Amino acid sequence: MTQKTAVHPAGHAAAPAKFSHGVRKGNILQVAGQVGFLPVEPGQEPVVAGPTLREQTRQTLANVKAVLEAGGASLEDVVMLRVYLTDTAHFAEMNEVYDEFFADLKEAPAARTTVYVGLPDGLLVEIDALAVLD
Amino acid sequence: MTQKTAVHPAGHAAAPAKFSHGVRKGNILQVAGQVGFLPVEPGQEPVVAGPTLREQTRQTLANVKAVLEAGGASLEDVVMLRVYLTDTAHFAEMNEVYDEFFADLKEAPAARTTVYVGLPDGLLVEIDALAVLD
Amino acid sequence: MTQKTAVHPAGHAAAPAKFSHGVRKGNILQVAGQVGFLPVEPGQEPVVAGPTLREQTRQTLANVKAVLEAGGASLEDVVMLRVYLTDTAHFAEMNEVYDEFFADLKEAPAARTTVYVGLPDGLLVEIDALAVLD
Numbered sequence: 001m002t003q004k005t006a007v008h009p010a011g012h013a014a015a016p017a018k019f020s021h022g023v024r025k026g027n028i029l030q031v032a033g034q035v036g037f038l039p040v041e042p043g044q045e046p047v048v049a050g051p052t053l054r055e056q057t058r059q060t061l062a063n064v065k066a067v068l069e070a071g072g073a074s075l076e077d078v079v080m081l082r083v084y085l086t087d088t089a090h091f092a093e094m095n096e097v098y099d100e101f102f103a104d105l106k107e108a109p110a111a112r113t114t115v116y117v118g119l120p121d122g123l124l125v126e127i128d129a130l131a132v133l134d
Numbered sequence: 135m136t137q138k139t140a141v142h143p144a145g146h147a148a149a150p151a152k153f154s155h156g157v158r159k160g161n162i163l164q165v166a167g168q169v170g171f172l173p174v175e176p177g178q179e180p181v182v183a184g185p186t187l188r189e190q191t192r193q194t195l196a197n198v199k200a201v202l203e204a205g206g207a208s209l210e211d212v213v214m215l216r217v218y219l220t221d222t223a224h225f226a227e228m229n230e231v232y233d234e235f236f237a238d239l240k241e242a243p244a245a246r247t248t249v250y251v252g253l254p255d256g257l258l259v260e261i262d263a264l265a266v267l268d
Numbered sequence: 269m270t271q272k273t274a275v276h277p278a279g280h281a282a283a284p285a286k287f288s289h290g291v292r293k294g295n296i297l298q299v300a301g302q303v304g305f306l307p308v309e310p311g312q313e314p315v316v317a318g319p320t321l322r323e324q325t326r327q328t329l330a331n332v333k334a335v336l337e338a339g340g341a342s343l344e345d346v347v348m349l350r351v352y353l354t355d356t357a358h359f360a361e362m363n364e365v366y367d368e369f370f371a372d373l374k375e376a377p378a379a380r381t382t383v384y385v386g387l388p389d390g391l392l393v394e395i396d397a398l399a400v401l402d
Contacts, residue, residue: 002161117251128247
């Protein structure tokens with residue numbers, strides 16, 4: 001039997017329903033949709049990093065990274081990132097932050113899909129990730 | 135060679151195009167996007183469980199479960215659920231139904247991403263799932 | 269250590285950010301979101317196959333296939349296709365093109381999820397794929 005393990009980074013608020021911020025089974029680590037919430041103390045409500053796309057994208061990617069690392073993986077292991085934006089006009093700026101964030105990547109970059117959806121009020125970006133571990 | 139197998143639960147209507155309700159290859163079982171269609175007899179057209187989010191979410195999750203079980207897996211094996219809603223105001227109620235549905239889960243809950251999209255007329259929720267088998 | 273390899277088909281323009289058109293790690297090949305761009309010479313800007321859903325769906329699926337093949341896989345290995353359309357009225361016509369494209373498939377068809385989102389101006393369809401290799 002292959003164990004399935006929930007991944008919960010220290011600074012992540014409790015999930016608003018019965019799901020895990022990340023889950024690992026065998027060599028697969030799936031990161032749930034992350035948004036721009038700042039790290040919180042246990043029991044605190046999450047707060048968004050700021051109103052701008054830049055602030056939220058940076059924090060969202062940092063949160064993806066936090067889940068990966070709490071699950072024993074790293075950005076290098078990611079094979080897919082799904083980027084959800086709310087406005088096509090945000091694409092170029094999201095890419096700038098994205099490229100800065102992944103500037104030091106040694107392995108091949110992950111694949112990516114970007115689509116434009118609705119998100120809860122005040123959120124401009126959501127990102128999830130699929131990692132395949134060694 | 136690893137066999138790829140289509141998964142078609144007994145009560146599922148024929149897919150409207152050349153895709154499978156679920157497909158298993160090796161230890162991966164991918165469940166196609168499920169909506170709130172009630173089980174039908176072969177040849178019948180599918181009918182939605184009801185007009186409300188609650189009815190549709192329950193049936194959608196039951197349909198995800200039916201595909202998993204027809205493919206030799208269970209809810210315990212799911213690592214990711216993608217929830218598509220049409221209205222951010224539906225988030226809290228979807229979570230209520232979701233938590234009831236997964237109340238007896240023994241393994242770590244799956245990761246999840248929820249985004250807000252357009253769906254065909256009358257449909258309020260669509261959910262797909264990725265399972266990793268033992 | 270399992271190698272992670274970027275997949276870049278010959279006719280694909282450079283990605284607009286630090287991501288790969290496809291990435292393979294172990295037996296997983298993830299195809300990034302493809303749109304209806306025609307093949308280009310290196311350094312050229314991509315051009316959409318045409319304004320219609322039919323033209324774009326055909327080219328998008330051809331681009332998915334090109335990434336799969338450049339990564340050592342084929343359409344037969346795909347377990348999931350995610351189809352993003354911009355208009356629910358396009359579903360039937362997309363399915364026609366889809367069924368023509370997959371007419372010769374020998375293995376079980378992939379699972380599929382179709383949702384309706386926003387895409388950049390002029391784009392009517394985007395598709396990504398997950399393949400599990402033998």
